[in-house]
Amino acid sequence: xxxxxxxxxxxxxxxxxxxxxxxxxxxxxxxxxxxxxxxxxxxxxxxxxxxxxxxxxxxxxxxxxxxxxxxxxxxxxxxxxxxxxxxxxxxxxxxxxxxxxxxxxxxxxxxxxxxxxxxxxxxxxxxxxxxxxxxxxxxxxxxxxxxxxxxxxxxxxxxxxxxxxxxxxxxxxxxxxxxxxxxxxxxxxxxxxxxxxxxxxxxxxxxxxxxxxxxxxxxxxxxxxxxxxxxxxxxxxxxxxxxxxxxxxxxxxxxxxxxxxxxxxxxxxxxxxxxxxxxxxxxxxxxxxxxxxxxxxxxxxxxxxxxxxxxxxxxxxxxxxxxxxxxxxxxxxxxxxxxxxxxxxxxxxxxxxxxxxxxxxxxxxxxxxxxxxxxxxxxxxxxxxxxxxxxxxxxxxxxxxxxxxxxxxx
Amino acid sequence: xxxxxxxxxxxxxxxxxxxxxxxxxxxxxxxxxxxxxxxxxxxxxxxxxxxxxxxxxxxxxxxxxxxxxxxxxxxxxxxxxxxxxxxxxxxxxxxxxxxxxxxxxxxxxxxxxxxxxxxxxxxxxxxxxxxxxxxxxxxxxxxxxxxxxxxxxxxxxxxxxxxxxxxxxxxxxxxxxxxxxxxxxxxxxxxxxxxxxxxxxxxxxxxxxxxxxxxxxxxxxxxxxxxxxxxxxxxxxxxxxxxxxxxxxxxxxxxxxxxxxxxxxxxxxxxxxxxxxxxxxxxxxxxxxxxxxxxxxxxxxxxxxxxxxxxxxxxxxxxxxxxxxxxxxxxxxxxxxxxxxxxxxxxxxxxxxxxxxxxxxxxxxxxxxxxxxxxxxxxxxxxxxxxxxxxxxxxxxxxxxxxxxxxxxx
Numbered sequence: 001x002x003x004x005x006x007x008x009x010x011x012x013x014x015x016x017x018x019x020x021x022x023x024x025x026x027x028x029x030x031x032x033x034x035x036x037x038x039x040x041x042x043x044x045x046x047x048x049x050x051x052x053x054x055x056x057x058x059x060x061x062x063x064x065x066x067x068x069x070x071x072x073x074x075x076x077x078x079x080x081x082x083x084x085x086x087x088x089x090x091x092x093x094x095x096x097x098x099x100x101x102x103x104x105x106x107x108x109x110x111x112x113x114x115x116x117x118x119x120x121x122x123x124x125x126x127x128x129x130x131x132x133x134x135x136x137x138x139x140x141x142x143x144x145x146x147x148x149x150x151x152x153x154x155x156x157x158x159x160x161x162x163x164x165x166x167x168x169x170x171x172x173x174x175x176x177x178x179x180x181x182x183x184x185x186x187x188x189x190x191x192x193x194x195x196x197x198x199x200x201x202x203x204x205x206x207x208x209x210x211x212x213x214x215x216x217x218x219x220x221x222x223x224x225x226x227x228x229x230x231x232x233x234x235x236x237x238x239x240x241x242x243x244x245x246x247x248x249x250x251x252x253x254x255x256x257x258x259x260x261x262x263x264x265x266x267x268x269x270x271x272x273x274x275x276x277x278x279x280x281x282x283x284x285x286x287x288x289x290x291x292x293x294x295x296x297x298x299x300x301x302x303x304x305x306x307x308x309x310x311x312x313x314x315x316x317x318x319x320x321x322x323x324x325x326x327x328x329x330x331x332x333x334x335x336x337x338x339x340x341x342x343x344x345x346x347x348x349x350x351x352x353x354x355x356x357x358x359x360x361x362x363x364x365x366x367x368x369x370x371x372x373x374x375x376x377x378x379x380x381x382x383x384x385x386x387x388x389x390x391x392x393x394x395x396x397x398x399x400x401x402x403x404x405x406x407x408x409x410x
Numbered sequence: 411x412x413x414x415x416x417x418x419x420x421x422x423x424x425x426x427x428x429x430x431x432x433x434x435x436x437x438x439x440x441x442x443x444x445x446x447x448x449x450x451x452x453x454x455x456x457x458x459x460x461x462x463x464x465x466x467x468x469x470x471x472x473x474x475x476x477x478x479x480x481x482x483x484x485x486x487x488x489x490x491x492x493x494x495x496x497x498x499x500x501x502x503x504x505x506x507x508x509x510x511x512x513x514x515x516x517x518x519x520x521x522x523x524x525x526x527x528x529x530x531x532x533x534x535x536x537x538x539x540x541x542x543x544x545x546x547x548x549x550x551x552x553x554x555x556x557x558x559x560x561x562x563x564x565x566x567x568x569x570x571x572x573x574x575x576x577x578x579x580x581x582x583x584x585x586x587x588x589x590x591x592x593x594x595x596x597x598x599x600x601x602x603x604x605x606x607x608x609x610x611x612x613x614x615x616x617x618x619x620x621x622x623x624x625x626x627x628x629x630x631x632x633x634x635x636x637x638x639x640x641x642x643x644x645x646x647x648x649x650x651x652x653x654x655x656x657x658x659x660x661x662x663x664x665x666x667x668x669x670x671x672x673x674x675x676x677x678x679x680x681x682x683x684x685x686x687x688x689x690x691x692x693x694x695x696x697x698x699x700x701x702x703x704x705x706x707x708x709x710x711x712x713x714x715x716x717x718x719x720x721x722x723x724x725x726x727x728x729x730x731x732x733x734x735x736x737x738x739x740x741x742x743x744x745x746x747x748x749x750x751x752x753x754x755x756x757x758x759x760x761x762x763x764x765x766x767x768x769x770x771x772x773x774x775x776x777x778x779x780x781x782x783x784x785x786x787x788x789x790x791x792x793x794x795x796x797x798x799x800x801x802x803x804x805x806x807x808x809x810x811x812x813x814x815x816x817x818x819x820x
Contacts, residue, residue, distance in 0.1 A: 016466035056426035057493040068504050069489035072482035079479035083467040094478050099553055143509055
């Protein structure tokens, strides 16, 4: 008996049959005595259809108007799912993001949630309704419709779970949990029954694509119990539970998984003066252009000059290069160079903290395959390297094997 | 120099090319110094697609959730048109019905507009924007999304024109004005350069389908100058202007047009007691079931008993029969009978007031073709008859000719 927030992605609501299947699952949870809030995405293909339509009008669609258009995708799904629930005999009511209201900032197409007014949902839950909420969307304080960016429905679900103090937030997707790496690339990849929040954060941000990174951050911040499950199985099993504390009673695996991302591009600003404020001078204009930066690397300077490198999403490579070229003289850089044919590979694991030698094992494994490492970045629980894109699959496979991830845990 | 509200229907915004064409037209009006507010429908076919999707989930879709789904059709169009205007160099901003806000009652799928808050639109007009508003939709006082029913975009346009005290409300459609009858049925039908509000009201309600009846009522109530134009012609010309006063300087045509409607069904409650309150006893339950009634006929009673007949939309025939059968005993009626294979034909014209003999000419014309008249109803400016549906086309053609409507006015 509890309050569960469930999120179903586009493939889970791809057509009327699947929507009915979601309704049956929700009805089954309610029959067990749970209160259920369901967050849904647009039917798969719908968001792309709407973007294509917008691009027929404008090559670079106006962000405010694009949000007006894109938000209709989820709006159709909530109506359909609420109807399907009623057909199952479940009293149900739908909410758009604006109706909830989910208040966001005004950064159209990539807005951030500022607050959620959960009073109406609470009242409808109390009167026995199942609640269906449009993911991915909200409105700003001026009443403009906003969207949270791709994958934003996960964030909506976790944010709602936090606002409602739900007992669990279940993310239904087309995989049955979090794997040691992408099973499409490495058939020996195994499902992790549990993973720590920090590991999940690294896995998600590095491209494992099971959950959107902001949703995991939200879950960590508000201590939302988060579970990833398959919507395609009749019995979704236990999926993968994301935990917030390392379990000292368990034999902790040193490495939990190999993450990777092929959607990045690297940029190096060469020969900048090695003086305070230079990082801000370089990244300030990039940030103002609303470009997200991933890895940032600056090595020690030589003779008062240094090189500054970072990675961005591949789609923003040209824009970033243009932005920095325009600033090159002001920064006092010798050159701005880049490469959008790179990939990032990371080993992730909380056990890494107490084990030396992970980095050297990783570098040796790649060297044995003749894979050159272009950039290195480390955190407490992960080591990431940038390599030539063409070696990506090879690197992931050999690292997965080298760290024993294809073996069942003891 | 004035403020113009323009409404474009589904065929006028059927695809990106047509949307761009609408944007060019709006830009041209603005270049003449006008302020423009544009009301748009869903792209043609979209509303039917959404209804079909809903029906795959529920045979009788839940009205609240159907409105959530249907309102997305116009929402996509406003975003696309606002983008197309920006591409034309016109600053533009879109509004959903809820964003305006257009406040309606809570009768989902057939809501009525209660009020319009035009302050935001006025401010955006003052700052030089073209405004694009989603037709057909609003929200009730609890924030639920509502729709106004088929053709409701016309009503949105006229209501906005009234709220903004616009100089003219232009309804762009796939015909170039109001005709003496449907040109698809009678090739000799002629465009009327002007028509009085009362005639238009009769023509619209009787099925000429150029304008939705509620929009004409609204225009009459708030004295909105209303013009019907073609969106398919490069030069839409003058279309048909709807006037509010009979023009004494003009030779007034006796009959302006022949209207017809094949979407009706007739119901007769037989042998009810001829006493005060009986009409309410019959129509009260029908009205409570939210069924609109068109013609109502009750003849003088004989021997304390009378027959009571009325017509409803054909889609509501079964529901109406069920409602009345359930009430038959309470009403004290002998029987409830009906027929949904009927059609209504009307001759309309303000000139009828000062000319006798119109009715007899109409009845003689029908009799000469052997068409039996089942019901008759008259008003100041129209005479309507109900006939067997199979004679509809014949009746319209012979009446159009009998009243000289195929001749150019002197």
